[in-house]
Amino acid sequence: MTRGWFVFAVSVLLSGRGAQAQTIAIIHAKAWTMTAATPVENATVVITDGKITSLAADAAPPAGAQVIDAKGRPVTPGLVNPATHLGLIEVSAATETVDTATKAATLGAAFDVQYAINPNSALIQLARADGVTRAISYPVSSGVAPFSGTGVLLRFARSGDPIERAGVGVFAVIGGPSGEAGGSRAAQWKLLRLALDAARTGLAAAASPTTRTPDFLALEPVLAGKVPLAITANRESDIRQAIKLAADYSLRVIIIGGADAWLAADALAAARIPVILDPEANLPGNFDELGARLDNAASLHEAGVSVAIVVLSGIHQSYNAGESMRAGAGLAVANGLPYIEGLRSITTVPAQIWGLGARCGTLAAGQDGDLVVWDGDPLEPSSAAVTVLVDGKEVSLVTRQTELRDRYLPKAGLIATPRRP
């Protein structure tokens, strides 16, 4: 039997599904499975047909597998960015390249950004090279306060449409720096409740088909508890209102921001409401954030609240969507969050919050083959991804930035750059 035939035979045996099986094995990995608090040293992670099939210490890779030697470096699940505008922003100052907001008065919850996603965005390219394999991209504001619209789940495979699932959740904003939407937060909460009431009535079986407006239809899965209502809010009073809203309407609510969330930690834990927060937020950027502090993540975790991490302030939420969430998690760990929870806050927890726990966020067998090999501690901002796999396939780490670098290094009289190992 030739070697090729041997590989073929093994592949058939491994996959049990015929000749197309593709097996890739990462060897000598320091594998952070996320299902345990400590890494598996010298692990071999096997991915077959895009799914993790095994992870074991000191195991030999399957014969015929494509082997990637991690050389003892950390391996984690792909990062899951829980709240970004990837695919909706290119150059934020060039407004025609920005699709995050609409003033169309007819679109509220139904302002659905799936139609605007740009798979060729340079921001996506960089996020993926920085280890982001999935992201929730969401709108900023709609024509109907306090709704921002409907978000989309993206997955950054080697090629193809990045939209994995549209209608992943409805987003709303309460309060904020100027309280523009609705003028008063009292109006914002009432408008939100009235919209939910109207949608429930309008969608009732007895109602006329003409009452099934786009906004009502967008709220249908929210009212059914199938997708979350993600509310950007920072002030304690708004966080407590969100908890009340979730109870009154039996909604799945997620808090984004949550500067004051630590003040309502027990109530959030009791209501099983997760928080997507920015660990860098320790200054009161506005009056809603007077409680901002560095150990928000640690306090919430201690109280039993699920915490996912993203950097919301400045440009990093989209422009450095991978690097910044790692740095944010590192900062949260520096301020009391256990190390493993820091890693989970950018992988497992965001996956769970968005209902993806069965697909991604750990290195357990059966999970998607979305993994990252890092050149150092993933929570150190100075570390970087050296290999990124999506769906069991290595994706390119070349970006506009690396191409610019490689063009100008020699021109600066410096050596031509070596490729990342």
Added chain:
Amino acid sequence: MKWIYASRACLMAAAVCVSAATGARPAGRVPLPFTIDPYPSTYQPLPRTDMLIVGATILDGAGQRIEDGDVLVRDGKVVAIGHGLKVKGVTVVDAHGRWVTPGIIDVHSHDGVYSIPSTSGDVDSSDVSEISDPNAADTWIEHAVNTQDPAFSVALSSGVTTLQILPGSTPLFSGRSVIVKPVPAADIHAMKFPGAGQGLKMACGENPKSFFGEKGRAPNSRQGEVALVRAAFLKAQDYLQAWREYESGARSKPPARDLKLDTLAGVLTGDIAVHMHCYRSGDLTTMLGVAAEFGFRIRAFHHATEAYKVVGQLKKAGTCVAVWSDWWGFKMELVDAIRENAAIVDAAGGCVMMHSDSATVGQRLTIEAAKAAAAGRRAGLNMPPEHIIRWITSAPAKALGLEDRIGTLAAGRNADLVIWSGDPFSIYTKADQVFIDGALAYDRSTPQRFPGPDLLLGRPESRRVPDPVSGRPEVEPHP
């Protein structure tokens, strides 16, 4: 600028002298009025004790790394650095396992003027810039600084001991900067770095032309910006000439003071350092050309995201760049920003600083340096800690004209230094103790001893402590 110290009484005396002057006067008797600081520093060092820090990993800011090193501080000055220093009668601070660096210098801050918390009142009338005219060279940012901005205390608690507060980049001539120490104070004078010069913030590219252009005003183009800058400096040349004639006695009456031209004349004399906001490589070299035309030096370009494309010209002009590690893309002039920018300029022999431009980044300038250096290392450039610490210590000290006082740990320098819990370039490391002029300005183990900003009094209790993490167990950095 080497400010000429003058009490207000002296100034008045000078004014009387000037107004009384008739006919020829002895040359140089009256200083050029724009070289006098009418609002001098009233800063007083905090209470201090002499101390010997022992056993630290020292990055001296000048390029040296000293293991198991000691630092002797007396009367607010560094007296000696070395191994096994033996001194009696001083407090010994055990720094084994910890790192010591010069105090961090943020060469581009808006603390105190970018209002925190931001309110609707700031939307059209923020104190960060006077935007009624593209030439705001007559404005002094020190007149706007809110010393109770919580950004100052978090900067201090993260190792920052000196900041240059700059006005924003909407006007072409944005106004004069002020250099401060982030110490508790009820007014800016008590924060001003004694004897430090001023800078002039200038801006090129998208910000001025888009803001004024949208209002139907000049400039609405890059060429319009350069034309206005050149026209202003032509006037300033005449203004300076008139003052020179008066100074030399060739002219009997003093020229009429013009606050805008005062500033620009100060640039021409070299007394005021130009800190210029520019991104694109062509903008950088265009402005170097304007500076050469009028005979002044641009001390530093700020942001300079395309500096890596014109390293040679920057080096030749002796102009530094103050940059971020990774900001990119949000305006057209930033689309070519790359993470290796700092490392490339540095490796090619240029002068690099990391800046913040943000109260958030301003708490983690070490991490900015770490990220920029790591990108350089991955491109094959050698960027050791003892080298890159210069980006946030000695390089900005020099750009601020304060290199003989701060930015390095050497005998005679001000004892502005930080004892870090570990490697300052790790996200897990914290500033344990921060000293300014040898005085303990912040101590992480007793944060309640250090007053936070007035703003946070009466708020949720934790906010009164600048660093709310005390009392939590030490973090075990993960390998």
